[in-house]
Amino acid sequence: MVHGTEGPVSADDRTPQPFKPDQPNSARVYDYLLGGKDNRDTDRNLANEMLADAPEVKTVAWFARSFALKAVRMAAEAGIRQFVDLGSGIPASPNLHEAAREIEPSARVVYVDYDPVVHVHCEALLADPHGVSALLGDIRRPRDIIDQLTTNSLIDFDEPVAILLIGVLHYITDDEDPAGILATFRDRMTPGSYLAITHGSLDTSPEILEVLTATKGTSAQVEFRSAKQTEAFLAGFELFEPGVVPIQQWLRPDLPETRMVMDGAIGRKP
Ligand SMILES: C[S@@+](CC[C@H](N)C(=O)[O-])C[C@H]1O[C@@H](n2cnc3c(N)ncnc32)[C@H](O)[C@@H]1O
Numbered sequence: 101m102v103h104g105t106e107g108p109v110s111a112d113d114r115t116p117q118p119f120k121p122d123q124p125n126s127a128r129v130y131d132y133l134l135g136g137k138d139n140r141d142t143d144r145n146l147a148n149e150m151l152a153d154a155p156e157v158k159t160v161a162w163f164a165r166s167f168a169l170k171a172v173r174m175a176a177e178a179g180i181r182q183f184v185d186l187g188s189g190i191p192a193s194p195n196l197h198e199a200a201r202e203i204e205p206s207a208r209v210v211y212v213d214y215d216p217v218v219h220v221h222c223e224a225l226l227a228d229p230h231g232v233s234a235l236l237g238d239i240r241r242p243r244d245i246i247d248q249l250t251t252n253s254l255i256d257f258d259e260p261v262a263i264l265l266i267g268v269l270h271y272i273t274d275d276e277d278p279a280g281i282l283a284t285f286r287d288r289m290t291p292g293s294y295l296a297i298t299h300g301s302l303d304t305s306p307e308i309l310e311v312l313t314a315t316k317g318t319s320a321q322v323e324f325r326s327a328k329q330t331e332a333f334l335a336g337f338e339l340f341e342p343g344v345v346p347i348q349q350w351l352r353p354d355l356p357e358t359r360m361v362m363d364g365a366i367g368r369k370p
């Protein structure tokens with residue numbers, strides 16, 4: 101599926117398989133949580149089962165979307181003209197390129213996901229606007245993604261770029277070396293570039309963690325981490341205030357706490 105130089109990922113790597121309409125797909129489940137239309141009965145049934153035990157998953161998905169839009173606006177207001185959304189998911193309105201282009205009409209945005217289902221939706225919905233692209237790529241192969249972005253002239257890494265990893269790093273297990281992956285991207289980013297991430301937190305209540313970790317062995321398997329571990333992923337970036345905190349604190353002071361805790365952070369490469 102992904103052709104590249106970093107060698108094959110192992111057979112049990114949890115990579116989503118090509119379109120199987122009768123099986124739930126984690127990106128379509130997420131699309132349903134965000135109120136999208138690109139989902140099927142099988143996805144909605146799985147989502148509703150999860151929501152029965154953990155209704156705040158839907159609230160947190162919305163907070164995460166708002167956080168991503170905020171990060172894009174911050175970067176665009178700082179003069180950044182190129183954006184890479186790693187683990188983009190099925191397009192959701194408003195899309196990140198719409199937010200960026202409200203501030204800079206010439207902003208270039210690349211949506212990257214390793215799921216063929218997501219890729220098909222991205223290509224169909226995003227193909228038209230000039231400078232908005234969809235790439236099939238696996239974050240666990242960062243050099244392949246960087247190569248594709250540069251050889252296809254989608255991103256100029258000599259200019260500042262904003263890279264977003266929203267709701268995706270917790271799918272990457274420790275043995276897949278998330279810190280090394282982030283270092284590969286960081287080393288290619290020029291000073292002034294932005295990195296925005298959200299990460300499922302170990303402060304999440306045990307009953308919600310139990311629901312979410314029921315996905316072990318599938319492409320939706322999660323590995324939640326502490327705020328300190330998340331902060332380490334931003335090594336080499338200067339963190340903006342309020343630092344690594346639950347994402348609602350980035351948005352508005354009056355938003356409620358949730359039993360599912362999703363940390364967010366935005367950094368700038370000095
Ligand atoms: C929970 S969704 C988040 C979507 C979007 N970032 C948002 O916040 O609305 C996670 C997405 O990450 C993608 N993903 C997971 N692991 C990935 C990997 N190793 N490489 C690329 N995409 C990945 C999934 O296919 C899915 O579309």
